Amino acid sequence: xxxxxxxxxxxxEVVDRVIAHHGATMxxxxxxxxxxxxxxxxxxxxxxxxxxxxxxxxxxxxxAVSSFYQMLSTKxxxxxxxxxxxxxxxxxxxxxEVWKTLREELKLEANETSPDGKWTLATTSCLGLCSVGPVIxxxxxxxxxxxxxxxxxxxxxxx
Amino acid sequence: xxxxxxxxxVCIDPECRSKGAYEVLDALQDELVANGLIDEVxxxxxxxxxxxxxxxxxxxxxxxxxxxxxxPDDMAFIVEEHFLKGRIAKKFLLPITSVVDExxxxxxxxxxxxxxRNCGKIDPQNIEDYIAEDGYMALAKVLTEMTPEDVxxxxxxxxxxxxxxxxxxxxxxxxxxxxxxxxxxxxxxxADEGDPGAFMNRRVLEGDPHAVIEGMAIxxxxxxxxxxxxxxxxxxxxAVSTLRLGIQQAREMGLLGQNILxxxxxxxxxxxxxxxxxxxxxxxxxxxxxxxxxxxPRPRPPFPAVSGxxxxxxxxxxxxxxxxxxxxILKGADWxxxxxxxxxxxxxxxxxxxxxxxxxxxxxxxxxTLREIIFDVGGGIKDNKGFKAVQTGGPMGGCLPSEYLDLxxxxxxxxxxxxxxxxxxxxxxDDETCMVDIARFFMEFTQDESCGKCTPCRVGTRxxxxxxNRICAGKGEDGxxxxxxxxxxxxxxxxxxxxGQGAPNPVISTLKHFRHEYEAHIYEKKCPAKVCKALIRxxxxxxxxxxxxxxxxxxxxxxxxxxxRGVHVIDSDICVRCGIxxxxxxxxxxxxx
Numbered sequence: 150x151x152x153x154x155x156x157x158x159x160x161x162e163v164v165d166r167v168i169a170h171h172g173a174t175m176x177x178x179x180x181x182x183x184x185x186x187x188x189x190x191x192x193x194x195x196x197x198x199x200x201x202x203x204x205x206x207x208x209x210x211x212x213a214v215s216s217f218y219q220m221l222s223t224k225x226x227x228x229x230x231x232x233x234x235x236x237x238x239x240x241x242x243x244x245x246e247v248w249k250t251l252r253e254e255l256k257l258e259a260n261e262t263s264p265d266g267k268w269t270l271a272t273t274s275c276l277g278l279c280s281v282g283p284v285i286x287x288x289x290x291x292x293x294x295x296x297x298x299x300x301x302x303x304x305x306x307x308x
Numbered sequence: 309x310x311x312x313x314x315x316x317x318v319c320i321d322p323e324c325r326s327k328g329a330y331e332v333l334d335a336l337q338d339e340l341v342a343n344g345l346i347d348e349v350x351x352x353x354x355x356x357x358x359x360x361x362x363x364x365x366x367x368x369x370x371x372x373x374x375x376x377x378x379x380p381d382d383m384a385f386i387v388e389e390h391f392l393k394g395r396i397a398k399k400f401l402l403p404i405t406s407v408v409d410e411x412x413x414x415x416x417x418x419x420x421x422x423x424x425r426n427c428g429k430i431d432p433q434n435i436e437d438y439i440a441e442d443g444y445m446a447l448a449k450v451l452t453e454m455t456p457e458d459v460x461x462x463x464x465x466x467x468x469x470x471x472x473x474x475x476x477x478x479x480x481x482x483x484x485x486x487x488x489x490x491x492x493x494x495x496x497x498x499a500d501e502g503d504p505g506a507f508m509n510r511r512v513l514e515g516d517p518h519a520v521i522e523g524m525a526i527x528x529x530x531x532x533x534x535x536x537x538x539x540x541x542x543x544x545x546x547a548v549s550t551l552r553l554g555i556q557q558a559r560e561m562g563l564l565g566q567n568i569l570x571x572x573x574x575x576x577x578x579x580x581x582x583x584x585x586x587x588x589x590x591x592x593x594x595x596x597x598x599x600x601x602x603x604x605p606r607p608r609p610p611f612p613a614v615s616g617x618x619x620x621x622x623x624x625x626x627x628x629x630x631x632x633x634x635x636x637i638l639k640g641a642d643w644x645x646x647x648x649x650x651x652x653x654x655x656x657x658x659x660x661x662x663x664x665x666x667x668x669x670x671x672x673x674x675x676x677t678l679r680e681i682i683f684d685v686g687g688g689i690k691d692n693k694g695f696k697a698v699q700t701g702g703p704m705g706g707c708l709p710s711e712y713l714d715l716x717x718x719x720x721x722x723x724x725x726x727x728x729x730x731x732x733x734x735x736x737x738d739d740e741t742c743m744v745d746i747a748r749f750f751m752e753f754t755q756d757e758s759c760g761k762c763t764p765c766r767v768g769t770r771x772x773x774x775x776x777n778r779i780c781a782g783k784g785e786d787g788x789x790x791x792x793x794x795x796x797x798x799x800x801x802x803x804x805x806x807x808g809q810g811a812p813n814p815v816i817s818t819l820k821h822f823r824h825e826y827e828a829h830i831y832e833k834k835c836p837a838k839v840c841k842a843l844i845r846x847x848x849x850x851x852x853x854x855x856x857x858x859x860x861x862x863x864x865x866x867x868x869x870x871x872x873r874g875v876h877v878i879d880s881d882i883c884v885r886c887g888i889x890x891x892x893x894x895x896x897x898x899x900x901x
Contacts, residue, residue: 178600179583183542217602217759219584220542236504237699237749238661238735274586274753276543277507279661279733280411280668289545290322306326 157195163188164199173203178214182221191222219273227262227269229307231255232286236275239282243296247283250297254304267307312350314391317367317431320353324363328380332364335380339387349391352433355546362402376402411511411668416685420647421671422655423508423631427515432550435557438518444563446634450526451571454637456486459530463633465641467653472498472589472626473701473730474806475652475719481623484613485531488621493533496617496624497524498594499540499547502586503702504753505733508657509627511669513540513547516631517554521577523630525564526637528575531623536575539594541582551579586757590805591624593759604761605805626731628657648674652718656732660686663693663738672717679713682736694739697821701730703750704810706817707743726817728810742839743822744829747814748776754811765808768799772815782842784830793819838900841885845901848889850875852897859889859898 167184171177181200186192192215201208215221233248257263257270278284281293285303292303318333333351340346354367362376373396375386382400389397412428415421430437438444450459464479485493497520501509513520524536540548555577558564566574585603587593593603595617616622632654636644645653652674658681660667665687672681678698682688689695697707700717706727708715715721719729737746755769772795775788796812796819803809819826828834835843848859848868855873867883870876878889878898890898 175600176598179597180581183581183583213602214600217585218582221583236753237703237746238505238733240749241662241735241737241741273543273584274502274757275504275506277501277510279505279507279659282661 155189155193160189160193160195161199164196164203168200168203175204175206178204178206178211179218182211182215182218186221190226190228191224193225194223197223225262227267229267229288230269230271232271232273232276234274234276234278234282234284235272236279238275238279239284242282244283246297247285247295247300250300251285254300312348314349315369315431316349316351317354317369318351319355319363319365319367321355321363324365327363329364331380332366332378332383335383336366336387339383340391343387343392345387345391352431354431354433365402371396374402375400411507412515413666413668416670418676418680418685419670419672420655422635423512423519423628423657424669424671425516425635426519427511427669430516432515432517433553435518435554435561435563438516442638443518443634444522446637447522447525447563448569450529450637451569451573456530456532459526459637460486462641463530463636466636466644467641467648467651468629468632468636468644469652469654469719470626471628471632471656471731473704473728475729478625478629481613481625482527482530484611485533485621485623488614490615490619490621492535492620493531494617494620494622495524495528495531495533495536496591496594496598496622497536497538497627497630498589498591498624499538499544499627500582500586500589500594501544501627501731502541502589502757503731503733505659505661505699505735506702506731507659508669508732510544510547512627512631512657513544514550517547517551518558519631519634520551520627521554521558521564523633524577525568525575526633527623527625527630529573531621533623534574534576536577537580537598537617538577539580539582539588539598541588542584543582548579548581555579585759586753587759587805587807590807593805594624595622602759604759605807607804628732649716649718651720656717656729658732658734660734660736662734662736663690663741664688664736665690674718675716677714677716678708681717681734682713686736689736689738691738696737696739696741697743697746698737699727699735699746699750699814700733701728701813702733703753704728704806704813705730705733706813707737707746707821708817709821711821726820727813740837740839742780742835742837743818743825744776744835745780745837745839747818748773748780750814751776751811754807758807758811762802762804762808764799764802765804765811768795768803769808769811771795772799772812776815779826779829780835780840780842782829782833782840784826784833786830788830789819789823789826844885845880846878846883846885846887846889847899847901848876848878849897849899852895854895854897856894858892858894862888862892864888 167181171180185196197211201211215223255268255270259272262269283295284293320329337351340349364378365376367374386397389395409428460479460482468478469475565576580598582588588597588603590605592605597603612622612624648654655671655673657671670685697709699707708727722729751773755773758765758769760766796816799812800809828836838844853875860868865882865884867879868876
């Protein structure tokens with residue numbers, strides 16, 4: 150699977166369902182964007198267009214909100230998103246070496262997606278798991294107490 | 309209320325799931341049904357029982373027995389042995405080899421656990437566990453025996469101050485919201501714990517959600533409001549789902565919703581998730597986020613107590629502040645005020661991180677010294693290295709060197725020392741830490757999280773970061789230090805919100821206490837802690853080198869030359885400072901200068 154666009158029918162189905170669940174009001178905007186982002190992997194332009202119609206809110210405003218929050222993405226992401234905690238407590242216990250290994254193994258820099266659409270490498274701020282740092286999250290899976298030599302094995306678990 | 313004679317907790321962490329935890333759970337339930345036990349034994353999903361490499365695993369209560377390395381086929385045996393015959397199924401028993409909870413150990417002698425009292429001891433997904441620990445008794449007392457003014461008085465007497473970082477007297481804040489005109493009023497819990505290194509709130513939300521829910525209900529009664537929101541960061545998905553479950557269970561028991569406990573008081577709660585923005589921990593940005601906008605702070609006044617969410621009077625407090633309230637009501641203000649110092653009463657949770665032996669969550673009475681926290685409670689520096697500095701208060705706090713180890717940990721003392729209490733994150737650094745790199749690191753964080761609204765913060769932090777990057781790359785210039793000081797003052801005095809006002813603190817405090825490190829980087833082009841890669845050199849000691857060629861063969865960039873049995877040399881221009889040569893050398897001939 151390469152990073153292509155998601156077809157409009159799927160987008161409409163997801164947007165309609167999410168809005169039906171939360172209600173079409175401004176104070177539900179971030180929950181709506183969160184859910185759509187989670188299901189589609191990111192927020193395609195078509196999705197923002199439809200949300201704009203449901204909420205009667207200009208698309209520019211939606212874009213302003215989507216681009217503000219780190220967990221929302223207006224660009225397509227890989228099948229698996231790796232979030233690496235780049236905060237100080239993980240940094241001082243070996244995070245630097247883990248980050249270097251990740252970049253080397255994946256041949257990606259921060260916020261890049263691999264050409265085959267498999268991986269997006271992202272950094273995140275503190276996940277609150279400082280006791281078991283360094284930490285990465287791949288999709289919903291958390292890996293703590295990381296050392297560089299564990300990285301290839303962990304990456305190999307994902308197809 | 310249903311009574312079970314036994315509870316079985318099944319770990320469904322990702323590690324266990326990948327080994328078939330759900331199949332084991334299904335098999336267990338099938339066996340219980342087949343043996344007519346499903347109404348006597350309750351099966352619960354949980355996370356983090358421990359022993360992650362021995363999954364799938366279950367914990368059986370009330371005995372507290374831990375079975376591991378399970379397969380679905382084992383369930384028939386376990387059900388028959390343990391539940392029918394009442395015998396421990398020894399062959400699946402996991403020996404207790406080490407402390408299971410990586411974050412929260414048993415309390416050390418200097419700790420007093422109030423906020424953390426239930427964490428790790430009760431099942432957070434079962435409201436009855438909380439009730440069994442006097443849960444919701446405080447709410448019942450408040451609704452039946454006290455007026456809202458009584459509640460505010462009691463909290464005032466306790467001396468409780470906001471635990472989110474600013475330390476504003478809680479009861480005073482409540483009284484402002486109470487006195488404000490305007491309906492409806494709102495209550496918000498700030499669960500957007502974004503400080504790197506702070507995870508106290510996360511643990512409380514995951515481990516004892518009802519302490520927060522009950523605290524909020526009491527606060528709502530005190531200020532006269534019926535609707536509350538818990539704004540929880542999206543990086544805490546388990547906390548969010550645990551809270552939602554807790555709220556649902558509380559509603560089912562009549563402890564939330566209309567006419568709580570049969571009184572006139574109604575209060576309901578909703579969980580709102582963030583979307584990854586540190587600045588949303590700032591109260592006005594948080595409210596903007598709930599309203600569906602960009603999380604940008606606004607000037608105050610008007611303060612939220614007068615005009616907050618949707619322009620209505622709103623009280624915002626931190627998770628820990630609310631979690632203290634039920635205990636204060638039950639045990640009394642005098643009890644709470646007996647702990648701590650004159651102006652900083654009670655206890656505070658801290659998250660010890662970095663280079664200490666025992667990282668994790670602690671809760672200590674305020675007034676304890678930094679030395680006691682780091683060395684007595686934390687066990688001292690890991691690997692017996694030397695203590696260099698401790699950062700308190702998160703990325704807006706300051707770094708304090710060893711001269712401050714005997715400082716009393718209270719709001720005023722920390723601020724006077726150039727740091728702050730913050731939410732409770734404490735990052736300890738050993739003598740192999742470069743303080744310039746640390747300042748750069750924190751500035752990178754705050755610069756990234758700056759919302760961009762006001763120029764001093766948006767542009768100022770960027771400029772400071774540029775200078776620090778240059779210094780760490782070996783390109784520091786004469787005048788950089790003075791420029792950093794000037795910029796820091798300007799950003800601190802002119803920024804709109806706490807993020808900008810506090811962003812220069814790591815720079816200011818490291819300049820104050822570790823100026824010589826900056827000077828070494830700039831004027832000598834050296835990094836004393838040997839961290840900044842551009843400023844260190846890997847060298848081979850001629851007298852120690854045996855010419856075995858192992859280093860040259862392992863060097864990924866071919867930077868080492870030498871003949872067999874001859875002294876080898878590293879070419880500093882090619883060397884990328886990866887450190888492999890030092891690792892593979894058997895003669896300790898490679899040193900870092």
